[in-house]
Amino acid sequence: MAGIMTKIKAWTRSPQGQKARARAERMARDPRTQAKARGLLAKFRGKRRHY
Template sequence: MASLIDRIRRFLRSPQGQKARARAERYARDPRTQAKARKLLGRARGGGRRY
């Protein structure tokens, strides 16, 4: 049975995986997406607004 890491590697080498990777890289470069990620990480770390 293939390990999870092997299955992920195999997927990333496939045409579908290449498309998914390109899409993720495009989203990562978008400033709006970066701001959303920073906000989410801040809230996860307890830096969100407190009432």
């Protein structure tokens, strides 16, 4: 398992990993993306709410 974690850490430090992280952070700040995530969580919890 340590080999996989080492590879993941190396990828996150690479330019491609940094770019993916920045994109994920931008998406996380988007209210529409947040609403989608809340909806999925509610669905998995069995409570369907509309925000």
